[in-house]
Amino acid sequence: MRTRGEFIMDTFLLHSGEQEVQKLLEVLTIPQGERVPSHFRGHTIIGWGRFRNDEQRTQMLQPVQAVLRCANIDRRNALLHTYGIKTLSSHGNLTKYHKELYPYSYIIPVFQLDALTVFRKKESGLLMLRGRIKGPASYEDIGLNHQAFRVKRAVREAVKAVYALGLDYGVVTVGVPSSGHTLILDVDPEPMLDDKLAELFADAIMKYDQALYEQTRNPQPIMLGADPEFLLLSKQGKVVAASRYVERQGEVGCDGTVNRGDETLHPLAELRPQPSESPAELADHVQQALQTAAQRFSSPDLHWVAGGMPVPGFALGGHIHISRTLLHTPLLRALDNYLALPLLLVESEESLRRRPRYGTLGDYRRQPHGGFEYRTLPSWLAAPAIAQGTFALAKLIAENYAQLTRRPLSDPEVTAMYYRGQKQQLLPIVSVLWQDLERLPTYGLYAAELGRLKNLVFQMRTWDEKEDFRHLWQISMPPAVPQHS
Known part of the structure; x- marks a missing residue:
C-alpha cells in the first residue's frame, strides 16, 4: 500500500x-x-x-x-434512450409544469463502474421536477446492501447511465413512479459535494489510484474465457429446450428461463470451455466443448444455430471472460470501440435486431471468481474464424487498452449508427481503429487470426444464422434416421 x-x-x-x-x-x-x-x-x-x-x-x-453534453437535458436523454435507458422524456410523460408522485426516489453517487452508496428519499410525496433535485439533505443513506429489487435496479440503471453518457463519475437521481418504471431523472457530472459525498468520492478515487498502481507494478498475463450460447431447433424449425438434454451447470449446460404451465424450461444451450491465456488454445477448448455437446445433443433431428437472434425472441450472447486485469471504464470503452464496433460489420440483419435490449455497449458482469464477462457480443459460434479472431482481438485489447484511446463512440451520432446497424457509415471509422490495432507491438503475435477476421470485417461478410454451424467446427453430425414407409 x-x-x-x-x-x-x-x-x-x-x-x-x-x-x-x-x-x-x-x-x-x-x-x-x-x-x-x-x-x-x-x-x-x-x-x-x-x-x-x-x-x-x-x-x-x-x-x-461529456460533461457539457449533460447540461443539455434533451441531448442527454436522447443518448440515454439510445442505450435503452428510461428517462422522463421516454416514460414520464411530464410537461414542464407537471408533477408526479414518485413513491420511491434515490440519489446514487457513482465512480467508475461502482455505486458508492444509495440515498433514499425520507418521505414519499411530490417530487418537483423544476430545477435540480434537492441533494442528500432530504435523503437518508441506506448503503449498498439493501435487498429490495427496486433499489438494486436503481443502482444498476444509475451506473449504466453514467457510462452511457461517456462519464466516469456522477451523481444520479432515480425515480420510480406508480408505473414501476425505473427512470433516470438527473445525472450531475459536477456535483456540489457536502462532507459525506466528498468523503465517498475521495475514498473511491484513492482506491482506484491504488488499484492502478498495483496493476502497473505487478502485471499478470491476461486470462480469457467464454460462455457462448446456441439454439437447438426441430425439423419444423421450433426451438427445442436444451434443458431436456442437459443440466444447468457443467461444460455443456443450459440457460434462459421460460415458464410453460407448471414446467420451467431453459431453452438456450451454453458452452463453458476451459479458460486459457492463449486465444488459440481457448478456441481449441471451444471445439472440445462442442464435441461434448455433440454427445449430449445426439438426436439426428436437431439443428444447431447461433449468431445474435437466429429465432425471433431468442437473443444469443457470445460473452468473453477477461481476468487478471482491472475492470474500469478505459478498458470497457476500448472493448466497445475496438471489438464490438468492428464485429458489428459481420453481424447478420437478424443479429442487429436484438439491440438495444440485448447487446448494449458497455454490458458487463463481474464474476465471483474474479475478472468479468464482456456481454455485448452476439454468439460468434456461427463462424469459427470470427470466434478465433474475437479471442485474439479481446486479448490484444485487454493487454494494450491504455494505448487504444480513440473513442468514436463518444459521438452520439456514431453510437446511434451502431444501434441502427449502419455498416457502410461505420466502415471508415472501423478502418481507422484497425490501424491503431496494427500499430501495437503485440499485434503480430495474433496476425493469423486477426488477418482472417480483418478480411471478413472489411468485406462485411456476415454469418448465416440459419445454417447448422457444426460442420464449420468439424463436429460430426449424426446420420439422419431413415423414414420407413
Missing part, C-alpha cells in the same frame, strides 16, 4: 478551482491542481468540472465534452 509520502504520480486530479470541488480537495491525497505538471508520467488524469482543458498525453477520465 502506498503512502502519501511516495511521490510516484499514477493519477492526477485536474480541476479549475470550482466551489463544487473544494471539499474533495480537503480530503484527497492524490496529486491535484489546476494544471498538470510537465513532469507528470502517470497513467490517468481525472478531470473535475467543465472549466479546464483535457489532456491528450495520457488516459483522461471525465472528458469535458
Whole structure:
C-alpha cells in the first residue's frame, strides 16, 4: 500500500478551482491542481468540472465534452434512450409544469463502474421536477446492501447511465413512479459535494489510484474465457429446450428461463470451455466443448444455430471472460470501440435486431471468481474464424487498452449508427481503429487470426444464422434416421 509520502504520480486530479470541488480537495491525497505538471508520467488524469482543458498525453477520465453534453437535458436523454435507458422524456410523460408522485426516489453517487452508496428519499410525496433535485439533505443513506429489487435496479440503471453518457463519475437521481418504471431523472457530472459525498468520492478515487498502481507494478498475463450460447431447433424449425438434454451447470449446460404451465424450461444451450491465456488454445477448448455437446445433443433431428437472434425472441450472447486485469471504464470503452464496433460489420440483419435490449455497449458482469464477462457480443459460434479472431482481438485489447484511446463512440451520432446497424457509415471509422490495432507491438503475435477476421470485417461478410454451424467446427453430425414407409 502506498503512502502519501511516495511521490510516484499514477493519477492526477485536474480541476479549475470550482466551489463544487473544494471539499474533495480537503480530503484527497492524490496529486491535484489546476494544471498538470510537465513532469507528470502517470497513467490517468481525472478531470473535475467543465472549466479546464483535457489532456491528450495520457488516459483522461471525465472528458469535458461529456460533461457539457449533460447540461443539455434533451441531448442527454436522447443518448440515454439510445442505450435503452428510461428517462422522463421516454416514460414520464411530464410537461414542464407537471408533477408526479414518485413513491420511491434515490440519489446514487457513482465512480467508475461502482455505486458508492444509495440515498433514499425520507418521505414519499411530490417530487418537483423544476430545477435540480434537492441533494442528500432530504435523503437518508441506506448503503449498498439493501435487498429490495427496486433499489438494486436503481443502482444498476444509475451506473449504466453514467457510462452511457461517456462519464466516469456522477451523481444520479432515480425515480420510480406508480408505473414501476425505473427512470433516470438527473445525472450531475459536477456535483456540489457536502462532507459525506466528498468523503465517498475521495475514498473511491484513492482506491482506484491504488488499484492502478498495483496493476502497473505487478502485471499478470491476461486470462480469457467464454460462455457462448446456441439454439437447438426441430425439423419444423421450433426451438427445442436444451434443458431436456442437459443440466444447468457443467461444460455443456443450459440457460434462459421460460415458464410453460407448471414446467420451467431453459431453452438456450451454453458452452463453458476451459479458460486459457492463449486465444488459440481457448478456441481449441471451444471445439472440445462442442464435441461434448455433440454427445449430449445426439438426436439426428436437431439443428444447431447461433449468431445474435437466429429465432425471433431468442437473443444469443457470445460473452468473453477477461481476468487478471482491472475492470474500469478505459478498458470497457476500448472493448466497445475496438471489438464490438468492428464485429458489428459481420453481424447478420437478424443479429442487429436484438439491440438495444440485448447487446448494449458497455454490458458487463463481474464474476465471483474474479475478472468479468464482456456481454455485448452476439454468439460468434456461427463462424469459427470470427470466434478465433474475437479471442485474439479481446486479448490484444485487454493487454494494450491504455494505448487504444480513440473513442468514436463518444459521438452520439456514431453510437446511434451502431444501434441502427449502419455498416457502410461505420466502415471508415472501423478502418481507422484497425490501424491503431496494427500499430501495437503485440499485434503480430495474433496476425493469423486477426488477418482472417480483418478480411471478413472489411468485406462485411456476415454469418448465416440459419445454417447448422457444426460442420464449420468439424463436429460430426449424426446420420439422419431413415423414414420407413
